[in-house]
Amino acid sequence: MQSGISQRDGRDLRTGGIDLPETDDLVSLQLQNEKLQKEMKRLLGLLAEQETAARLLIQRDLALSKANEKLEKLDQAKSEFVSVAAHQLRTPLSGIKWGLDILVQGEAGELNDEQRNIIQKSIESNDRMIALVNDLLDVDHIEAGKDAYRFASVDIREVVDSVLSDLKPKAEAGGVMLRFEDRFKDYPHVWADKSKLRAVIQNLVENAVRYIMNTGTVSVRVEDTGAEMLQITVADDGIGIPKEAREKIFGKFFRAENAVRLRTDGSGLGLFIASDIVKKHGGNIWFEEGKTKGTSFFFTIPKAK
Amino acid sequence: MLRAGIGINYGDDAFLVGVNACQEAFLKLGADTHAAKLIIVFASVKYDQEEVLRGVRSVSGGVPLAGASTAGEITGAGSSKKNSVAVMVLASNTVNFFLSVAEGLKDHSREAGKQVADQVKADAEKLGEDLRFFMMFPDGRAGNGSEIVRGVLDSLGEHFPVAGGASGDDLHFEKTYQYCGEKVYSGAVVGIGFSGEFSFGVAVEHGWTPIGLPKKVTKSEGSVLYELDGKPAIRLYEDYFGEENARELKENVLAKNAIMYPLGVSMEGKAHLLIRDPLTVDADGAITCAAEVPEGAEVRLMVGSVEKAIEMAGVAAAAAKKNLDGKEPRVAFVWSGVARRKLFGERADEEIRTIQKELGADVPIIGFYTYGEQAPMNGEIKNQEQCNPEFHNGTVVICALGE
Numbered sequence: 001m002q003s004g005i006s007q008r009d010g011r012d013l014r015t016g017g018i019d020l021p022e023t024d025d026l027v028s029l030q031l032q033n034e035k036l037q038k039e040m041k042r043l044l045g046l047l048a049e050q051e052t053a054a055r056l057l058i059q060r061d062l063a064l065s066k067a068n069e070k071l072e073k074l075d076q077a078k079s080e081f082v083s084v085a086a087h088q089l090r091t092p093l094s095g096i097k098w099g100l101d102i103l104v105q106g107e108a109g110e111l112n113d114e115q116r117n118i119i120q121k122s123i124e125s126n127d128r129m130i131a132l133v134n135d136l137l138d139v140d141h142i143e144a145g146k147d148a149y150r151f152a153s154v155d156i157r158e159v160v161d162s163v164l165s166d167l168k169p170k171a172e173a174g175g176v177m178l179r180f181e182d183r184f185k186d187y188p189h190v191w192a193d194k195s196k197l198r199a200v201i202q203n204l205v206e207n208a209v210r211y212i213m214n215t216g217t218v219s220v221r222v223e224d225t226g227a228e229m230l231q232i233t234v235a236d237d238g239i240g241i242p243k244e245a246r247e248k249i250f251g252k253f254f255r256a257e258n259a260v261r262l263r264t265d266g267s268g269l270g271l272f273i274a275s276d277i278v279k280k281h282g283g284n285i286w287f288e289e290g291k292t293k294g295t296s297f298f299f300t301i302p303k304a305k
Numbered sequence: 306m307l308r309a310g311i312g313i314n315y316g317d318d319a320f321l322v323g324v325n326a327c328q329e330a331f332l333k334l335g336a337d338t339h340a341a342k343l344i345i346v347f348a349s350v351k352y353d354q355e356e357v358l359r360g361v362r363s364v365s366g367g368v369p370l371a372g373a374s375t376a377g378e379i380t381g382a383g384s385s386k387k388n389s390v391a392v393m394v395l396a397s398n399t400v401n402f403f404l405s406v407a408e409g410l411k412d413h414s415r416e417a418g419k420q421v422a423d424q425v426k427a428d429a430e431k432l433g434e435d436l437r438f439f440m441m442f443p444d445g446r447a448g449n450g451s452e453i454v455r456g457v458l459d460s461l462g463e464h465f466p467v468a469g470g471a472s473g474d475d476l477h478f479e480k481t482y483q484y485c486g487e488k489v490y491s492g493a494v495v496g497i498g499f500s501g502e503f504s505f506g507v508a509v510e511h512g513w514t515p516i517g518l519p520k521k522v523t524k525s526e527g528s529v530l531y532e533l534d535g536k537p538a539i540r541l542y543e544d545y546f547g548e549e550n551a552r553e554l555k556e557n558v559l560a561k562n563a564i565m566y567p568l569g570v571s572m573e574g575k576a577h578l579l580i581r582d583p584l585t586v587d588a589d590g591a592i593t594c595a596a597e598v599p600e601g602a603e604v605r606l607m608v609g610s611v612e613k614a615i616e617m618a619g620v621a622a623a624a625a626k627k628n629l630d631g632k633e634p635r636v637a638f639v640w641s642g643v644a645r646r647k648l649f650g651e652r653a654d655e656e657i658r659t660i661q662k663e664l665g666a667d668v669p670i671i672g673f674y675t676y677g678e679q680a681p682m683n684g685e686i687k688n689q690e691q692c693n694p695e696f697h698n699g700t701v702v703i704c705a706l707g708e
Binding site: 055061062 | 516517518544545546547550562565566606608
């Protein structure tokens, strides 16, 4: 290769292809160098920021998980307390019921109307308390995994009929009609624990009645959706569920704000128990709000094969 | 033909538990009993190990047996809540199995790894069979797991497909056992070579991602990590956690926060990260991990969650199945790191359910919670050049056999 021959881009081959800078270039190199140093500084700063962010993130997570553990322990302690209290309450409540029943039947001496009236009211209050304690014990069983299920082929119509006829007198006295739509259609049997399935339907109907303030109707509908499940609907034209309550409604001890204000009774455990039962059957439970008023609860339960 | 039957049993009498688990496995196998070729036993250390094997042997005839003690047995029924014995009977007239064992892991990990593979290879060659896959159960408390894997590869070739799980002892971290033939070993590695007609898919996943900057391992020895960037290793945790939170790592073996934030180690010149679970921390701040952390490697803190870890088990199962090239999975082995079980707690079954769902409800599953998993990086077995078996922590390894 001859000397003095340049490549097409003008670089001199005598310098091995390396461009030796002119003075102007040296200045520009220095500028470049300063730029690079600045950039490096910026990047290092970014890395340091990232490290700090990582540290903050981890420490926040650790604090959260510590707080969670504490909450879990508290929740456990609360559950244990409730369980013990419920067990302890059951015996004296039965005792009170026994005593009041004897009194109201006049077995301990004749009562005048006023006395009978007072005792009757006491019996009702006591019954409500017993129902609450029973709900608490149910929850305790669910949480301890002691709720045994006995599955069999069950006639859903029979269960709905029996619930409605039990609840009818009280509901109608309060101005609420109970209706079983399409009662005479043929429904396939479901695969369920009969008494537990009954508890779900009873709970939904009682709830519906409770949230109708004056007069209204609660209707139960059974639908064969064609798939592997039957769908049961309990619809009311009551006060509805406030927006802020909708996410928590299947939780434990939950009572909607309007329910508390309106002094309806109830333990706040019914829907928790119902949803647990439905899930253990392999079904689903949910609700929809009516356009103007009322609420519909739906649940599915597998058909018997 | 490739079929498997699996049995699991609990109780107080080790011999009887062995008998019952094995009988159930044969019962599940049904009509294919005559073709039984391999028995695999995974058992809790709660039981007298020799008695368990005696029980199994009393009803298994002379079928070759391999297995290990565990940190929890796994079957399709989920993660065993009680201390159990799980037995699998594998029947086939198209697959051949070659068993061997090598002792002395504590002082000669690599040699023992080579020895067990050499023996398996020699036995296969004697019958004119080509080995296609190697399964191993090394002691999870003795020796250096990474070195054992290297020893196996010294014998079978750098890119030979290997999978398995290191034996455990129900989180006592004292002594673990391996089974081969009639005998119970400790400090040994059991190997099973597979030859014949079958397809297999291996996958390994964890679900942790790195956070923060990498630190260089400036001093380590085997699985003891002394210094990172010239400072005591525990500083890494103290730095990110705060000293108060990092104290838990010094007080408990395999502490909760060590499980949630394990170390990710990248070997020099390699891009992938291997998970390392910190087991203990000494007074000088050195961290003993559940596997090797070599000098020169880079270490990063990893973050994860129960949900992600479970999700990745499903990803692993789907990948293992896909690797079967359209063949049906007939049996699947699951090795899940012990830290995962501790992390999942009562949700451990979710991992198994996720795996079962991906593989198919009828595929028999057996496995255990390990003190270390072995599998090629990324479960790569197709592209032989990329098949690089490693010793892992914190992963779930799934190995599906199909035809």
